[in-house]
Amino acid sequence: MARTVIISETGGPEVLTLTDREVGEPGPGQIRIRHHAVGLNFIDVYQRTGLYKLDLPVPLGMEAAGVVEAVGEGVTHLKPGDRAAYAAVPPGAYSEARVMPAAQVCPLPDGISFEQAAAIMLKGLTVHYLFRRIVPLSAGDTVLFHAAAGGVGLIACQWAKSDGITLIATAGSDDKCALAAEHGAPHTINYRTEDFVARVKELTQGRGVDAVMDGVGKDTFEGSLQCLRPVGCMISFGNASGPVPPFDISRLAAMGSLLLTRQTIFSHISDYATCQKMAADLFDKVLTGAVVPRIGQTFPLEEIAEAHRALEGRRTTGATILTL
Template identity: 45%
Template structure:
């Protein structure tokens, strides 16, 4: 069997991605052959392609997809051909019409779940789940600051935090994105294109600061983020869209009020199969109960993947985007 798949031979600009035919072998022991119907577009795909994350080359790109099981390898008893499944995370290679995947990293889907919505939300939703539920749990009486509030993760974080009872402050750029964030759980949204972010945070918190910052930006936002925290607040650095944040010194955390700093990853928080199933199950339950809405961003064909990466990197996207193989 042949698959249409995107690969790179060297890391760099979006144009390094090439769509080609690749032969797909039969699934081995503990593996599934998946016909992929919808592929997630995530910023970590940019990290893999650009070289921010090192890869062994040549390599595929993409880490999230939803589809249907075509065949099962020896020893697989949890799945059968025809099952609807999804995955998020693991080695790059999701930008493909078909893929071999380890069965223990797959999640079985209910019949009523739309595959496109799963591919839009699974990785982003599990990211929000571990950040807000387990990394630094928030709830009533807590105030959280979230960057890129109109992005795929940001919109889900606003809704999730609002459901938990926290006061959510978002940062976005431009009135359209700020309005979108306000409609998705944020009590306050700061427009970084025309407002002084640090001053607005002080104003909104009465000078006290926030309990937690969920920062996906990195280098460019580091000083604003660390100074936005109240004493004993927590800086959660989970993304680096502008480059890695500077090294954090223990003395700086002490001086600014016994602060905490953490650099978590979804890989760590879904390391075991049970953690993976629990996290995905929580996301699906939040969707089913109406506490989360999927904001459908742009759809791209697999042959439009170069344009998709240009749009994502330039900030022209909002919500959760999709690639159709």
């Protein structure tokens, strides 16, 4: 048995229920992992509220780190006793232990703690695909990154700096802007007190940025498009402020033949070899010090509802970790 957070209906944080659940043995292609730390992400909120549909009842959580207890037939890259971490479907990371598919579970180097791993797997692999797998970005390019003081954003600030990419960071307070700057963003914009479109145009001498990376959604979508150079790329990867309304794609031509894409991490890591390579790249960034995970707050598993309230209320910085 393992304590596990499930939802039986969609709604507010109050629908999160901690219960004892049987774990069982891994089948072919599966492992059983005992968690030491679990990551909290906005996708968990989207699933809890019903924005992203799941069959109920269902456990939540997409990111964790721990020790492999057992492996099923056909699993060769992991063995009992191995340290491991993952960002993966199906959900179920909000638990002391679980059985899950092995393909997206990655061996964890000794130089990275369980807490650090739970802070970087989903967020860091998201940054990897944003900078490496969508449009060609290289040293000297300029990127606008929204919500740069969050878990994904602080990794993005450091990743961009290590790759020689200029990152313009937006955040909702002067303190959060300062945090983004501390993590490598050379330019910051407090979107509550500044017009981020005008400021981006000023910083780029009217040219616009090569790419916008936007996990905020509805509130920043229109302005983000206005920040792009001709044939620049708008990468939408989240809906923290709500989903983007229906959009007339002919406007992209009129605004400079812009590119627009809506991404999800799970498309990029669905292939075993690709996932393992992306994780190895991410671990290298951490082990070399190019990316230093920032854990802004921790909550015990039994306080999962309060953790969700803090995340939705934008009262968090960096990554949020659940302890077991």
